[in-house]
Amino acid sequence: MADLNLDGTNLVLTGQTETVESPQRTLISSYWDDRFSRAALKNKYESTGSSTVMEVQSRIKSLSESLGKFRWSDDGFGLNDARLVVNDPFLDNKISASVTPKNEFARYYRTYSRGFTGGSRTSLDPGIYKFDMSYGSATKELNITVESGMDNDAVLEAVRDAVNESTLPVQARKFTQNVPGANLDDLLGVGSSLAFSVNTAYSNNNSNIVGGYDGSTESEINSQLSFSDTSGHLISHLKLDGTLLPIGSAKEGRYDLSGTMAGSVSEFVSKGFDVNAVSTLAIGSHSIGYSIGEESGTLDFSVEEGDTWEVVLGSIQSAAGGTSEKITAEVIDTKLPSPVYTGDDYYLIDGKAVSITAVSPKLGERLVLEPDAGLEVLGLNVTSQPGTDSVMVVNGVSETRAPGEFALDHGRVIVELEESFGDTLPLRVVDAVSQMEENIGSFTDAYNDLRKTILPSEDLFREGFADMWRKPIDDNRVDYEWMGLREAEKDKVLWFDSDVFYSAIGAEPEKVRDLLDGVENGLVPLWEEINENVLKNKVSTYLIPETSLPGPWLPEPSPRTELELEQKRELVDTFDTALSFDFDKMPESTGRLISRKG
Numbered sequence: 001m002a003d004l005n006l007d008g009t010n011l012v013l014t015g016q017t018e019t020v021e022s023p024q025r026t027l028i029s030s031y032w033d034d035r036f037s038r039a040a041l042k043n044k045y046e047s048t049g050s051s052t053v054m055e056v057q058s059r060i061k062s063l064s065e066s067l068g069k070f071r072w073s074d075d076g077f078g079l080n081d082a083r084l085v086v087n088d089p090f091l092d093n094k095i096s097a098s099v100t101p102k103n104e105f106a107r108y109y110r111t112y113s114r115g116f117t118g119g120s121r122t123s124l125d126p127g128i129y130k131f132d133m134s135y136g137s138a139t140k141e142l143n144i145t146v147e148s149g150m151d152n153d154a155v156l157e158a159v160r161d162a163v164n165e166s167t168l169p170v171q172a173r174k175f176t177q178n179v180p181g182a183n184l185d186d187l188l189g190v191g192s193s194l195a196f197s198v199n200t201a202y203s204n205n206n207s208n209i210v211g212g213y214d215g216s217t218e219s220e221i222n223s224q225l226s227f228s229d230t231s232g233h234l235i236s237h238l239k240l241d242g243t244l245l246p247i248g249s250a251k252e253g254r255y256d257l258s259g260t261m262a263g264s265v266s267e268f269v270s271k272g273f274d275v276n277a278v279s280t281l282a283i284g285s286h287s288i289g290y291s292i293g294e295e296s297g298t299l300d301f302s303v304e305e306g307d308t309w310e311v312v313l314g315s316i317q318s319a320a321g322g323t324s325e326k327i328t329a330e331v332i333d334t335k336l337p338s339p340v341y342t343g344d345d346y347y348l349i350d351g352k353a354v355s356i357t358a359v360s361p362k363l364g365e366r367l368v369l370e371p372d373a374g375l376e377v378l379g380l381n382v383t384s385q386p387g388t389d390s391v392m393v394v395n396g397v398s399e400t401r402a403p404g405e406f407a408l409d410h411g412r413v414i415v416e417l418e419e420s421f422g423d424t425l426p427l428r429v430v431d432a433v434s435q436m437e438e439n440i441g442s443f444t445d446a447y448n449d450l451r452k453t454i455l456p457s458e459d460l461f462r463e464g465f466a467d468m469w470r471k472p473i474d475d476n477r478v479d480y481e482w483m484g485l486r487e488a489e490k491d492k493v494l495w496f497d498s499d500v501f502y503s504a505i506g507a508e509p510e511k512v513r514d515l516l517d518g519v520e521n522g523l524v525p526l527w528e529e530i531n532e533n534v535l536k537n538k539v540s541t542y543l544i545p546e547t548s549l550p551g552p553w554l555p556e557p558s559p560r561t562e563l564e565l566e567q568k569r570e571l572v573d574t575f576d577t578a579l580s581f582d583f584d585k586m587p588e589s590t591g592r593l594i595s596r597k598g
Contacts, residue, residue, distance in 0.1 A: 049543060052457045057539045059450040064531045066443035067524050072517045073432035076102030079509055081249040082432035085413065088425040095257070096416040097427055105245050108407040110225040111196040114239040115189025116152035118176060124155060129232035133168060135198060135225050140166045144234070156194050159238070164362045165294050167325040169199045170225060171362055171402075186243060194238065198225055199360070201405035201416070243410075250412035250429050258424035259393035262417050263403045266292070266358040266367035266387030271379035272334035272351035275310035279303055282374055288316070289370035292326050292358055299323055299356075313354045320356055327367065329356045356380070363389055363402050390417050433505060437498050440516070443524070444485065444496045455491055465542050468534070472526045476515070480523070483512050 073082035085097040100106070130143040144158040156174050163172040173195050180188040187193060225242070229235045281303045288299040300323075301315040313331050320329030332355050338347035358367040366387050369380055390404035392415070399406055404417040413429060447469060454466040470492060473480055480486065484501035485494055505512045516523055534542065 048457065049460055052453075052460060053539045053543065055453050056450070057535070059446070059453045060531050060534060060539070063443060063446040063450055064528065064535075066439070066446040067528050067531070070436065070439040070443060070516070070524050072436070072513050073099070074101060075099045075249060075432075077249045079433050079505065083250045083252065083429050084432045084435045086428045086430055086435060088427065090421075090423065091257070091425050091427065094260075094417075094419045094421050095427070096418060098414055099250050099429070100412050100414055102249075105411045106198070106200045106407070107243055107245065107411040108197045108200075109184060109187075109195050109243055110198050111227070111240050111242050112184075112187050112189060113156070113194040114241075115191040115193050116156065118153035118156075118192035119151055122146065122150050122152050122155045124150075124232075124234070124237060127232065129234035130230045131232075131235050132228045132230055133163060133166065133170065133226075134228075135168050135170060138168055140168055141230060142166060143231075153192055156192055159234070160194060161294075163196065167360065169360045171197045171199060173197070196225060196240075199402065199405070200407070201401075201403060246410040246412055250409050252429050252431060255408060255413075255415075255427045255429075256395055256424050257392055257415070257427055259391065259398065259422070260417055260420050261388065261391040262420045263388045263390030263401070264385055265361060265403055266365075267385040268356045268367070268369050268380045269332070269384075270313070270353045270355075271377075271382070272336035272353045273309035273313065274336065274349070275308060275313075275352045277309055279307050279309050279312045280377060281312060286375060287372050288319075288356075288375065288380070289372075290324070290327060290356075290367065292324075292367045293362065293365045295324060295326060297323055299327075299329075310352060313352055316354050316356075326359050326361070327356065328359050329354055331355075354378075358387060361387065361402055363400060365402070392417055433502070436505075437501060440485075440501065441496050441498070443527075444494045447527075448493045451491065451493055460544060461542050462544055468530050469527060472521075472523055476521070479511075479515055483515055485523075 071084055073079070073084050075082055077083075083099045085099055087095065087097060091097075124146045126146050126148045128143055128145050130141060133140050133142055142162040144155070144162050146155060146158075150158075153174070160172040160174055163170055174192060175183045175187060175195055176192050177183045177187070177190065180190060184195060187195060227235045227240055283303055283305050285300065285302045287301075290297060290299060299316065299319040301312075301319045303312055303315075310331075317329040317331050320327050331352055334351050334353040335348045336351040338349045356367070356369065358365065361367070369384070371378060371380055390401045390406075392399055392401075392406055394406065394408065401417075406415045406417065407413070408415060409429070415427065450469065451466060454461065458466050467474075470487075473485065473487065473494065477487070482500075483504040484497040484499075486497070487493070488495045501512075514522065517525070519525065
């Protein structure tokens with residue numbers, strides 16, 4: 001046995017025996033393993049962190065898009081007959097389309113006249129004919145003059161013009177066809193006929209005019225368009241017949257939309273003014289000339305000494321409201337530059353402006369304003385929106401509306417044109433349950449793609465990041481498995497069983513709806529909220545702190561979790577114990593250097 005002198009102490013190397021390493025030694029080894037593993041993680045963080053964040057963000061957006069396509073049918077029919085509208089992706093933000101609920105069907109064309117031979121002389125005697133036109137609780141008395149020698153086309157055009165000049169949201173159009181249904185599928189008159197339509201885009205905003213079916217009374221009282229003779233027999237002569245509301249849910253099918261032009265209502269907005277400032281308009285009476293359709297007149301108001309802009313704008317508003325049913329005005333909030341200049345920019349302060357708008361304009365009607373001299377300071381013509389009709393080609397047939405709501409399938413499908421587009425793009429009406437099944441499969445795949453993207457790099461993210469999306473499923477595992485969604489494999493990806501889904505929705509549709517679309521605990525809104533929060537906070541903020549990832553020779557990293565904090569405390573205790581050596585009392589069986597000092 002060899003002796004060894006170390007600082008005057010006689011040491012001997014004893015025989016070595018195999019022993020189990022102490023817990024302290026194991027923990028020290030684990031400590032260094034952790035230091036080197038963190039160095040590897042730091043390298044991974046620096047080399048792939050940014051790309052991982054971008055990929056995860058992309059997956060979250062894909063999941064959001066898939067969730068956004070999911071809708072539960074609210075058309076009021078049983079699930080066997082329920083329908084949904086599916087847009088081509090390129091139609092997003094260009095149109096708003098929906099299936100009309102069962103009790104709210106409202107056809108665009110409400111009444112047709114019989115057919116007339118347009119060029120033949122009318123059988124009506126010359127004279128003035130008066131009639132009432134009613135829609136909802138509103139009634140207008142209209143009249144036409146039949147002159148000697150007028151033909152049928154001239155009479156129909158006179159009725160059309162009288163209706164279109166009224167303030168009710170009713171539009172009359174003259175059609176000519178050689179066979180029934182050539183222009184409108186249920187317009188049966190041959191020759192020249194009148195078709196009367198109701199623009200529900202306007203009437204639904206009027207509390208006195210209710211479009212559609214009154215479910216509480218099971219009647220159409222408020223939605224009926226009606227005509228009655230008050231002097232003469234013009235309405236009887238036209239033999240007007242009301243169109244019938246459709247029966248059953250919307251028809252499944254495809255609509256090809258193209259050649260569109262988004263319309264707008266005529267609107268004039270003044271410049272913004274400080275309401276507390278004194279008006280710069282001349283004291284006295286002022287007028288703003290207007291014309292819309294066949295109607296024209298002036299908006300008259302006056303300015304007195306000391307009137308502020310708030311008073312003047314209110315006077316213009318009152319003048320418009322009291323002059324014509326076809327014009328409305330409103331004082332609106334706006335912003336204007338403050339007279340205080342910082343040297344770099346102006347501050348913006350609150351101000352007011354007046355908006356003058358056409359009310360329920362008919363096809364082709366435009367509001368035109370002509371302010372008197374001296375009113376240029378109002379700036380009405382500078383910010384004018386002239387107004388246009390909406391045009392859309394549906395399955396090759398051009399349709400024009402004012403402003404932009406198109407009723408398809410006899411009012412069972414409503415399309416609102418929001419932005420012009422030139423390409424031909426499809427819109428489909430589909431079976432609701434089949435579409436919901438497809439959408440569930442789509443967002444399930446998107447969820448799995450997100451999870452498979454996060455898991456390989458889970459160590460780069462804060463603890464629990466991947467499980468944020470999994471938690472709603474895990475919290476209600478039994479019910480989701482009942483309706484066809486279950487976790488599988490070690491990665492806990494989702495499997496969707498459509499057969500189970502059909503069984504569940506057939507047995508308890510409301511329970512399925514609550515699981516998927518419930519306001520408080522529905523999977524779709526919960527995931528949408530998680531996505532929104534993560535994207536708002538930025539995915540990069542969910543990465544672990546870079547300060548927790550030093551190289552092996554750098555200072556001790558800051559703990560990332562409570563578990564790591566506890567392990568750090570244990571490690572300090574272990575070092576205190578393991579490094580306190582007493583060479584005089586070392587057991588010889590350890591195979592270590594021992595003291596032979598007498």
